[in-house]
Amino acid sequence: MGYTLLCELEFILVLYSLHIGHTQDAVLTIKPKLSTYFIGESLTFKCDMNEGRTEDWEYKFNKDGQTFLDYVTNPIFRFNYLYKDDSGDHQCCGHKKGSSTKCSKSVSIHVSADKPKAKLTAGTTTVSVGDRVRLICSVEKSAGWKYEWFRRTSQTSEDKINDGLNGEIRVSQGGIYSCRGFRGEPAFNSDTISNKVIVTQKPSWSQVFRGETITLTCEVQGDEGVQWEYQWRTPQSQRFRIIRAETGQTITASISGEYSCKSRSRDDPYSSTNWSEALRLSVLAHKPKSELNMSKSPVEDKVILSCSVKSSSSGWRFFWFREEKSSKLLTKQDADFLSNEQIRVSQEGVYRCRGGRGEPVYHSEFSDPVTISVEKLRAKLTAGARVGGEVTLSCSVEKSTGWKYEWFRRTSKTLEEKINDGLNGEIRVSQGGIYSCRGFRGKPAFYSDTSVEVTIDEPVLRVSPRWLSPGSSVTLSCEVEHESAGWSFYWYKAVPDLSHKSGSYSYELLPASSNGTADNSYIIHGQTHTAGYVCRAGRGEPHVYTLYSQPHFVWSGDLHPSASLSVSPDRVQHFTSDSVSLTCEGNSAEWRVGSFLLPDLLSFCSDWGTMNGSTCHVQKIQSSNAVFWCESGSAFSNAVNITGHYDDLILLSPVHPVTEGHSVTLGCKWRTENLLSKVFFYQNDTLIQSESRVEMIIPAVSKSHEGFYKCQSSGKESPQSWLAVKSASRPDSSSLPVLMIVRAVCVFLLMIFPLMFYLCKKSKDSNSISRSDEQNQNKVPDENDAEQNIYGSLLHGDFALYESFRGLKDKENRTDCGNTDECCCATSAEL
Numbered sequence: 001m002g003y004t005l006l007c008e009l010e011f012i013l014v015l016y017s018l019h020i021g022h023t024q025d026a027v028l029t030i031k032p033k034l035s036t037y038f039i040g041e042s043l044t045f046k047c048d049m050n051e052g053r054t055e056d057w058e059y060k061f062n063k064d065g066q067t068f069l070d071y072v073t074n075p076i077f078r079f080n081y082l083y084k085d086d087s088g089d090h091q092c093c094g095h096k097k098g099s100s101t102k103c104s105k106s107v108s109i110h111v112s113a114d115k116p117k118a119k120l121t122a123g124t125t126t127v128s129v130g131d132r133v134r135l136i137c138s139v140e141k142s143a144g145w146k147y148e149w150f151r152r153t154s155q156t157s158e159d160k161i162n163d164g165l166n167g168e169i170r171v172s173q174g175g176i177y178s179c180r181g182f183r184g185e186p187a188f189n190s191d192t193i194s195n196k197v198i199v200t201q202k203p204s205w206s207q208v209f210r211g212e213t214i215t216l217t218c219e220v221q222g223d224e225g226v227q228w229e230y231q232w233r234t235p236q237s238q239r240f241r242i243i244r245a246e247t248g249q250t251i252t253a254s255i256s257g258e259y260s261c262k263s264r265s266r267d268d269p270y271s272s273t274n275w276s277e278a279l280r281l282s283v284l285a286h287k288p289k290s291e292l293n294m295s296k297s298p299v300e301d302k303v304i305l306s307c308s309v310k311s312s313s314s315g316w317r318f319f320w321f322r323e324e325k326s327s328k329l330l331t332k333q334d335a336d337f338l339s340n341e342q343i344r345v346s347q348e349g350v351y352r353c354r355g356g357r358g359e360p361v362y363h364s365e366f367s368d369p370v371t372i373s374v375e376k377l378r379a380k381l382t383a384g385a386r387v388g389g390e391v392t393l394s395c396s397v398e399k400s401t402g403w404k405y406e407w408f409r410r411t412s413k414t415l416e417e418k419i420n421d422g423l424n425g426e427i428r429v430s431q432g433g434i435y436s437c438r439g440f441r442g443k444p445a446f447y448s449d450t451s452v453e454v455t456i457d458e459p460v461l462r463v464s465p466r467w468l469s470p471g472s473s474v475t476l477s478c479e480v481e482h483e484s485a486g487w488s489f490y491w492y493k494a495v496p497d498l499s500h501k502s503g504s505y506s507y508e509l510l511p512a513s514s515n516g517t518a519d520n521s522y523i524i525h526g527q528t529h530t531a532g533y534v535c536r537a538g539r540g541e542p543h544v545y546t547l548y549s550q551p552h553f554v555w556s557g558d559l560h561p562s563a564s565l566s567v568s569p570d571r572v573q574h575f576t577s578d579s580v581s582l583t584c585e586g587n588s589a590e591w592r593v594g595s596f597l598l599p600d601l602l603s604f605c606s607d608w609g610t611m612n613g614s615t616c617h618v619q620k621i622q623s624s625n626a627v628f629w630c631e632s633g634s635a636f637s638n639a640v641n642i643t644g645h646y647d648d649l650i651l652l653s654p655v656h657p658v659t660e661g662h663s664v665t666l667g668c669k670w671r672t673e674n675l676l677s678k679v680f681f682y683q684n685d686t687l688i689q690s691e692s693r694v695e696m697i698i699p700a701v702s703k704s705h706e707g708f709y710k711c712q713s714s715g716k717e718s719p720q721s722w723l724a725v726k727s728a729s730r731p732d733s734s735s736l737p738v739l740m741i742v743r744a745v746c747v748f749l750l751m752i753f754p755l756m757f758y759l760c761k762k763s764k765d766s767n768s769i770s771r772s773d774e775q776n777q778n779k780v781p782d783e784n785d786a787e788q789n790i791y792g793s794l795l796h797g798d799f800a801l802y803e804s805f806r807g808l809k810d811k812e813n814r815t816d817c818g819n820t821d822e823c824c825c826a827t828s829a830e831l
Contacts (some may be wrong), residue, residue: 023051028092028104031185036142037111041188043079047092049102057094064088071095087111111735116142116190118180132170132559137179139190145181152176196221197262197276203358207313208252208283212362216279217250218261228263233275235259244436256283290318290354292367302346302446303372306337307353309364316355316364323350323369346446348372378436379405381451386544390428393457395437397448403439408450410434413548432458432547457481461535461549467639468556470727474524478535480546486539488516494532494551496631498590504553507534530556530629530636553596557657558722562587563637565630572721573643573650574621575671582609582616582644590631597626641722648672649716658701658722666696668711668718680712680718701725 027048037043047059058071063086069077075094078087087110087598093103118138149161153175163169164179171177181190200217208214218230230249235257253259258278288311295304307318315688318332320343321735328334336344345351350371355364377397384392395405407419411433422437429435434455439448448756460479465472478489492507511524516538532553538545574580584591593605593616605616621644630637641653652667668679681689681696684707689696703725710720712725 026092026102026104028090028107030107030109032144034142034144035110037082037109038142038188039082039084039111040115041082041184042186043082043086043109045077045079045090045092047075047077047094047104049094049096057635058790060093060095062093082111084111084113107215112766114139116181118147118178118190120177120179122177132172135164135166135169135171135177136180137181140179144183145190147181147185150178154448154526188804193250197273199259199261199276201279201281201704203315205313205315205357205675206282207311208254208281208803209288209311209313209362210283210285211287212358213624214256214281215250216253216259218263218276220263220273227266229266230261230263231258233258244606253281256281264658284557287365288355289365290367292351292353292370294370294372298821302344303335303350304342304344305353305370306342307355307367308341309355315357317357318353318355319363321352321354322347323352327352341783345372348696377439378449379451381435381437381454383454383456386546387438388537389548390430392426392428392454393422393435393437393454395422395425395439395451397439403448404441405437405439407437429456430577431550432456456547458547459535459537459549461552463532463552463554466553466555468527468530468554474527474554475521476524476533476535478520478522478537478549480520480537487520487537488518488539488543489520489522489535489537490545490687491522492517492534492536492548494534496592496632496633496636498592498631505532505534509547527554528556528558529560530554530639532636550600551602552600553627553629553636553639555629557638557640558726559638559656560586561600563630563632563635565593565628565637565640567628567640567642567655570654571650571652572641572655573645573653573719575650576621576623576644576646577671578644580618580621580623582618582628582630582631584614584630584637586630586632586635586637588635590632592631593628594631595626595628597624643719643721645719647716647719648714649711649718651711651718653709653721653723657726658705659726660702660728661700663697663699664701664705664723666709666711666723668694668697668713670713676713678713682710682712683707703727 014749027050029046029048031044031046044059047061049057054075055073057075058073059069059075060067060071061069061077075092087485089106089108091104091106093101095101117492118137118139121136121138122133135149137149139145145167145169146165149159149164149169150158150159151171151173158178167179167181182188191404198219198221199378200219202215202217205212205214218232220226220228228249232251233251234251235255249261251259258280260276260278262272262273262275288309291308291310293306293308295306305320307320309316317340321327322330322334322345330343334347338344350369352366352369354366356362377400378399380396382394384394393407395407397403403425404423405425407422407427409419409429409431410416419427432455434453436451436453438450440446457480460481462477462479464477465474468474476491478491480487491513492512495506495508497504497506510524512535514520520537522535530553532551534551535549536546552722563584566583566585568581568583569578582593584593591614592611593609595603595605595608597603603613608622609616609618611617621642623644623646625641625643627639627641629639638656642655648671650669650671652665652669654664658664666681668676668681670676676694678690679694680687680691683705706723708720711718711724
């Protein structure tokens with residue numbers, strides 16, 4: 001039993017091994033069998049199953065595991081023309097009915113995309129009489145080639161030589177020889193020569209116009225290290241023109257015709273290439289014309305313009321023009337550039353375009369003009385009734401929806417400024433001015449035309465004097481444009497509102513002003529600090545008010561501990577290229593810096609500088625004559641005058657008044673920082689120092705030193721500036737307790753002397769805030785009144801900067817105290 005089982009197992013193993021062996025014995029043969037094939041060659045596959053008859057099997061052929069010919073009865077497959085994609089691992093399989101499938105092993109083939117080139121080498125290129133030269137032809141990196149030989153001369157055409165199939169011949173005749181390889185059935189030929197010449201055109205336009213220039217290049221493919229000579233065949237001449245060059249040679253062409261070239265090695269006169277294929281150049285006599293078309297844009301209120309050149313040639317870029325006083329070349333600020341050929345515009349006008357190409361640019365003719373008429377929508381501005389000192393303004397664009405609105409305000413003396421409010425089309429204004437608005441909608445924004453301007457009247461406040469001097473009163477006058485009877489005037493003190501860095505104020509009624517005044521003037525006595533004021537008028541029952549006037553200011557140059565302004569550099573005059581720092585100090589943690597550009601333009605640091613903490617940094621001072629001061633929530637600082645100049649020379653003088661008895665140094669400075677030669681200093685146009693020093697030192701200042709100063713050097717003269725001098729005995733805020741004691745002494749004296757009581761009471765009343773009476777006090781003091789002794793501007797007669805202290809000067813010269821009232825009051829003022 002065991003022996004029988006063993007025999008059966010051996011029999012099964014033998015059958016299994018026979019079965020395995022039969023599935024591997026299919027064979028795929030290739031003819032011809034080569035290491036490398038080339039595109040265009042032919043190849044035959046044959047699948048041999050090595051079992052039974054050929055017709056008993058069905059065959060399929062695979063490439064890289066994928067079947068490309070499925071079960072046919074013919075075991076032979078022929079590639080009549082090989083392609084690059086035929087490279088890969090090939091396999092054949094056979095299937096027989098009632099039997100399993102058998103497959104061959106994979107056979108790899110490689111098809112090269114580069115056509116083979118024959119290489120011709122010679123032992124020498126010079127043949128002596130009776131000698132022979134050995135020529136060898138070969139196709140590298142492949143086998144199975146036979147060879148054909150050719151000879152020509154400069155006078156004869158090419159002849160075939162019936163010799164040298166094995167790739168070698170010996171010749172005794174001079175000439176230009178070439179060879180090529182061939183193999184397979186049908187014969188597959190290599191290139192005849194090893195170098196091919198082509199003519200390239202740059203730019204590669206299909207049409208060229210008279211006036212354009214094209215560059216043609218003769219390029220030799222292969223053997224880049226060879227130094228070549230070139231020959232060109234052009235329409236200008238029937239003969240050859242030889243051009244020598246180290247690399248690919250170029251010529252320029254501008255007429256119609258055929259252009260071709262050939263080359264030969266400088267070192268081998270018999271190695272000439274064939275002529276290249278001719279490049280046909282078509283040059284048109286006429287200049288092409290541009291064509292401009294218009295279409296409606298999907299973006300509302302805009303038009304699309306399209307430009308093209310009537311030519312089948314390419315390479316054009318387009319230039320766009322709108323007729324104004326002359327043809328204006330449009331940029332991205334004037335239109336939306338959608339592509340090279342299209343723009344989108346919203347501005348009406350006459351448009352043209354033209355094309356250009358090449359370097360230098362060759363331009364086409366201009367297109368015919370296209371006129372665009374855009375129906376622009378205009379905003380409409382209406383003003384409502386005055387309610388509580390405010391006017392409601394409404395803006396709208398009729399016959400359309402979806403608008404938002406921008407608002408603008410200007411005055412006769414200020415530039416237009418944008419109001420950051422009223423997007424919904426309505427604002428309330430409390431300031432007079434000239435208002436306008438416009439609508440916008442969409443992205444990018446499309447704007448309507450700006451509305452007709454609407455003027456909102458406001459009263460005009462005038463302050464006299466502008467600069468405080470000791471003992472002087474301040475007169476406010478309020479003017480209504482359409483003045484008539486029945487007006488009452490209301491007077492307010494401006495209180496800084498620091499929640500708006502741009503410069504807002506709240507208003508507090510001045511004493512005796514709550515019910516209004518019949519007179520349009522108001523006198524303030526005893527003002528010692530910088531302050532701002534506004535006014536408004538009202539009439540009728542119930543009262544209808546005008547708008548508030550613009551704030552106007554009276555300035556003091558004196559420093560005060562509660563609020564003070566310092567300047568760095570500490571001088572009045574600056575070059576326009578100078579940077580200046582304005583620093584606020586005092587009893588506040590929050591400040592803003594205001595400026596009044598003379599005569600009456602109010603602005604703040606946020607408009608022309610950068611506020612950092614309590615310091616305003618001005619990068620470049622403006623060419624102007626302006627007054628600057630600091631504001632906190634409850635106080636104004638001293639004011640300083642700063643001027644900006646384009647001049648080459650400036651005077652260095654302090655911005656603050658100088659106290660009597662103190663020293664002061666005046667200087668002279670060039671813009672270029674060059675050393676100064678001899679410097680002349682003038683006071684009120686009188687020469688006071690002529691030395692080589694660039695400074696003038698006054699060791700102890702007195703009132704006689706007050707005045708206008710300037711300097712001269714090297715024929716240049718600085719602008720002039722006012723040097724203010726304050727009395728050492730003028731009271732400041734720290735001397736108020738002493739002043740109160742003195743006033744108490746005066747009251748005691750009044751109790752003893754009735755006559756003195758009457759006189760001192762009159763003097764005390766003059767220090768309080770009051771209205772003018774109906775006779776003498778009704779008069780509004782003129783800004784040019786001699787009593788105020790207003791000085792001219794620092795710069796040739798502009799607004800006065802500092803008032804004189806003539807009143808105090810007169811008191812200092814008094815020696816007679818026979819009048820008790822005068823002695824009492826003089827003592828108070830001097831302390």
